Amino acid sequence: MPLQLITAHEAQASDASSPEVLVLPNDADPRTAQLDGVKRVDLHFPAFTDGRAHSQAFLLRRRLGFQGDIRATGDVLADQLPLIARNGFTQAVLKEGQDLVTAQRQLARFPSYYQGDAVLPQPRFARETA
Secondary structure (H helix, E strand, C coil): CCCEEECHHHHHHCCCCCCCEEEECCCCCHHHCCCCCCCEEEEEECCCCCCHHHHHHHHHHHHCCCCCEEEEEECCCHHHHHHHHHCCCCEEECCCCCCHHHHHHHHHCCCCCCCCCCCCCCCHHHHHHC
């Protein structure tokens, strides 16, 4: 599933207070979260140098098998988007001032990777021979 880019303005219009949306602080352990009935988990990047939300997304996707949307919020920069997508996020709210065209170009830069990730767990060589 491709990463959906959302502007800060568009994100304000979406309802994060819905019971189907879980806003998880970046110091919370996702393994202790109650995910029944949750369709979207919002994970926050307080600073671009704080990568705890990457670990949370990976845990949600790979270990907990969460199938809903995982949204990146906070200090989300265009150059982080490829890693955000590989760690299982399905939506990213770009920080105010980030250019949407630049962000889309970042996502298109590498069409595939050799290593497995949260989205495609098998390495490239195993996917090609299967």
